[in-house]
Amino acid sequence: MGNIGPIIVLALIAAGLVWLLLRALKGQEVDRRVIFAFILVSVAAPLLMPVTFKAKPTPIVRALFDAIDELPEGSRVLLSFDFDPPMSPEVQPMADVITRHVLAKKHQAICMTLWATGQAQFNITMNDVIKTDFPNLVEGVDWVNMGYKAGNEGVLNVIRTDFKKMFPTDANSIPFDSIPILRGVRSCGDFDLIISLGGGRPGLKEWVLFVGDPTGVPIGAGVAAVVAPQLYPYYPRQLVGLLGGVKGASEYESHFRDNYEQYRDMPTPAMVMMGPQTVAHIVIMAFIVIGNVLFFLARRKEGQS
Amino acid sequence: MKRTSLIVFAVVCLIFVLSWVLKAGTIDGDNAIQDAFLVTLASFLTLAIMSFMYKDNAYYKFAEHLFVGVSAAYWMCVGFWSTIVGNLVPRLSEGLSEAFGVPYLGGELDFGFLTLPYPLLYFIPIILGAFLLFRLVPKVGWLSRWPLAFIVGTFAGLNLVRYLRSDFMSQISSTFVPLLVDWHGFGHFFANFSLAADGQFVAMFSNLVIFLGVVCGLIYFFFSKEHTGLFGKASRVGIWILMITFGASFGYTVMGRISLLVGRLTFLFKDWLGIIS
Numbered sequence: 001m002g003n004i005g006p007i008i009v010l011a012l013i014a015a016g017l018v019w020l021l022l023r024a025l026k027g028q029e030v031d032r033r034v035i036f037a038f039i040l041v042s043v044a045a046p047l048l049m050p051v052t053f054k055a056k057p058t059p060i061v062r063a064l065f066d067a068i069d070e071l072p073e074g075s076r077v078l079l080s081f082d083f084d085p086p087m088s089p090e091v092q093p094m095a096d097v098i099t100r101h102v103l104a105k106k107h108q109a110i111c112m113t114l115w116a117t118g119q120a121q122f123n124i125t126m127n128d129v130i131k132t133d134f135p136n137l138v139e140g141v142d143w144v145n146m147g148y149k150a151g152n153e154g155v156l157n158v159i160r161t162d163f164k165k166m167f168p169t170d171a172n173s174i175p176f177d178s179i180p181i182l183r184g185v186r187s188c189g190d191f192d193l194i195i196s197l198g199g200g201r202p203g204l205k206e207w208v209l210f211v212g213d214p215t216g217v218p219i220g221a222g223v224a225a226v227v228a229p230q231l232y233p234y235y236p237r238q239l240v241g242l243l244g245g246v247k248g249a250s251e252y253e254s255h256f257r258d259n260y261e262q263y264r265d266m267p268t269p270a271m272v273m274m275g276p277q278t279v280a281h282i283v284i285m286a287f288i289v290i291g292n293v294l295f296f297l298a299r300r301k302e303g304q305s
Numbered sequence: 306m307k308r309t310s311l312i313v314f315a316v317v318c319l320i321f322v323l324s325w326v327l328k329a330g331t332i333d334g335d336n337a338i339q340d341a342f343l344v345t346l347a348s349f350l351t352l353a354i355m356s357f358m359y360k361d362n363a364y365y366k367f368a369e370h371l372f373v374g375v376s377a378a379y380w381m382c383v384g385f386w387s388t389i390v391g392n393l394v395p396r397l398s399e400g401l402s403e404a405f406g407v408p409y410l411g412g413e414l415d416f417g418f419l420t421l422p423y424p425l426l427y428f429i430p431i432i433l434g435a436f437l438l439f440r441l442v443p444k445v446g447w448l449s450r451w452p453l454a455f456i457v458g459t460f461a462g463l464n465l466v467r468y469l470r471s472d473f474m475s476q477i478s479s480t481f482v483p484l485l486v487d488w489h490g491f492g493h494f495f496a497n498f499s500l501a502a503d504g505q506f507v508a509m510f511s512n513l514v515i516f517l518g519v520v521c522g523l524i525y526f527f528f529s530k531e532h533t534g535l536f537g538k539a540s541r542v543g544i545w546i547l548m549i550t551f552g553a554s555f556g557y558t559v560m561g562r563i564s565l566l567v568g569r570l571t572f573l574f575k576d577w578l579g580i581i582s
Contacts, residue, residue: 036358043566047574047581059503089568090561116383150387157463168395168410175408209467213475225561229554237479238471245560246567273567280563 009045010279013038017286024294035287042283046275053274055247055254060232064220064241065255067193068098073106075192076185080207081125082198084117087224092124093249093270094222095197097256099129102195103137104260108181110191112146112167114155114202119148119171133266140170140179147171152202156210161187189215193240199224204231208238222249250274310363317364321349324577331579348577351569393430396423480519482512518546 016038020030057065068077079099083091102109109130111122122145130143137143146167149155158166163185164176176182184190188211196204196219204221212219218240223231225245235242243249249270257264329341353368394401395410402409413422433452440449486508488494498506524536525543532540574581 033359039563039566043563044570044574047567047570050581062503086565089571090564116380116387148387150384150392153460153463169408173408209464209471213467213471225557225564228557229550233476233479238475245557246564247560273564276567276570277560277563280566281559284559 005049006046006051009041009049013042013045013279013283017283017290021290021293024290025297038283038287039280042279043276046279047272050272051275051278052268052271053250053278055251055271055274057251057255058248060235060242060244061248061251062241062255063236064098064195064222064243065101065252065259067218067220067240068101068105068107069259071105071107071192075107076181076190077102077107077109078188078191078194079109079111080194080196080198081111081113081118081122082115082196082200082203083121083224084115084200085121087199088121088124089273090224090246090249091197091199091222092121093246093253093268093273094243095121095125096129096267097249097253097270098195098197098222099125100133100263100266101256101260103130103134103143104263107192109143110146110181110185111143113148114152114206115198115200116148116150118198128267133263140174141181144179144181145171153206153210156202156206159188160211160215163187163190187215188217191217193217194219196221196223199227203227204234204239204242208234212238222252246270246273246277317349321345324348328577344576348573351573355569393427397427397431398424480515482515484512484516485509486512517542522546 020034020038024030071077079095079102081095083095099109099111111125113119113122126145130137134142139145147170149166151158151166155166163182168176170176170179188194194207194211194217196207198204198221204219204223204227207219207221211217219238220241221231221239222243223245225247228242228244228248231239231242232244243252250268250273253266253268253270257266257268325341325345328345329338332340334340350368350371353364354372356362357365390405390407394405395407396412399409399411411423413420414426433455436448436452438449439445487505494505500506521539521543523543524539525547530536571581
């Protein structure tokens with residue numbers, strides 16, 4: 001009985017699409033606002049009556065999971081929060097689950113951002129993940145927030161050889177040399193893995209170009225869907241793994257939950273988002289089919305006349 | 306202003322105040338009234354932007370102009386505090402660093418043949434930065450071309466090397482993939498046949514697609530020979546490869562845009578209305 005709500009909503013959407021098709025077949029135009037309303041309903045309904053799907057990780061997602069999982073305990077992982085609130089619905093779930101994974105494996109997390117807005121996004125992860133799930137971890141010893149540094153590719157070009165030069169203090173103005181977790185860090189070459197979280201510029205591409213390829217440090221990433229197709233060609237030679245959009249994030253969340261029993265009840269925002277995504281995509285595909293049917297009918301009519 | 310517009314405006318204001326009061330009642334803490342105001346304002350601005358989908362209106366224009374204005378102001382402040390105070394001041398002067406509350410990073414840059422103290426060196430970006438502003442003064446506007454030339458030259462030099470290595474050489478190297486992966490003969494292949502994403506068949510098929518996709522895609526852009534016969538057929542395959550690539554990009558873009566809508570609706574349902582947990 002619990003599924004009756006979503007079934008009724010899906011039936012109503014399907015009936016609406018059939019009505020649209022019939023209306024279109026009669027030659028009546030469909031107002032664009034009707035299409036907007038359909039998308040709104042198809043996204044809102046699964047949010048109000050959540051439908052979650054178990055996602056199986058694709059090789060590229062599993063590769064990033066394995067890269068973090070197979071590092072020896074205490075490895076240094078650099079996390080770069082290069083995104084802003086508009087990208088947050090897609091990238092924040094990735095940032096949260098990857099940070100949780102890094103800390104659950106007892107790695108050392110060094111966090112930074114190349115985006116001014118990334119600092120606020122890191123604070124969300126810090127409050128929702130680090131301070132909530134790992135209250136015993138000590139800032140400066142187990143994790144550190146180096147904050148934002150202006151300069152885009154220029155920053156990467158410098159930290160490739162001298163990390164301290166660009167980050168002489170952490171975000172709390174504690175000097176670099178007084179931070180225990182940074183002992184032995186001279187350049188990006190001293191990190192065991194770098195993970196870029198973002199989807200704009202500077203972002204993953206700049207990390208690959210300015211740090212990953214010249215130093216040979218493995219780079220993984222979670223990026224917004226819009227840029228993902230341009231970045232897939234870097235896998236597997238220049239990237240160890242990539243999460244593309246909310247689909248990649250949901251696969252990672254699902255795989256992480258399956259492998260870490262203690263986090264079985266953790267929030268899975270990306271998996272929740274896949275419900276609206278699925279319904280909305282089905283509706284969009286239906287619109288494409290209806291549009292094509294009309295196109296070919298119109299062409300046939302033109303041919304007959 | 307028309308009478309109808311005034312009535313709509315009054316209704317919107319009334320709903321805003323009602324929402325603010327009701328929201329304040331659900332928030333605990335000392336800043337309940339302020340937090341409730343911010344959540345309500347953000348919700349109304351979201352709805353104002355979304356109202357454009359119905360038709361252009363004054364509420365949408367207000368939200369749009371507010372966004373542009375706030376963004377410009379925000380980025381100007383960020384530019385000052387992160388670039389000038391964050392990067393320049395700590396290397397320029399101990400007194401200024403103290404005044405702005407940032408640690409002084411006195412030092413020197415060793416060129417090998419010449420060592421220059423930071424303060425002396427960092428006067429160069431100050432002068433170039435000032436030159437950029439000369440664009441506003443027509444008589445000395447030409448001076449703004451110097452820092453622009455420096456910026457363009459620096460980034461062209463930096464990117465030329467990086468792109469050549471990562472996006473040209475490495476990408477060409479990545480297309481040289483084996484068509485037979487983990488090959489131990491047909492017997493082994495059929496005995497262990499699997500359609501799993503990490504299986505042998507899928508790996509071989511993927512590599513074949515990369516190989517044919519690159520060759521046919523390049524043939525499509527090769528205009529020195531007429532696209533007829535086998536060459537023409539390969540060119541047609543190239544078009545299909547390109548179309549599938551654009552389709553995949555479009556699909557990902559749709560996914561990204563739907564995610565944005567999900568994010569906004571989640572905010573409205575969860576933070577504002579409180580109807581989902």
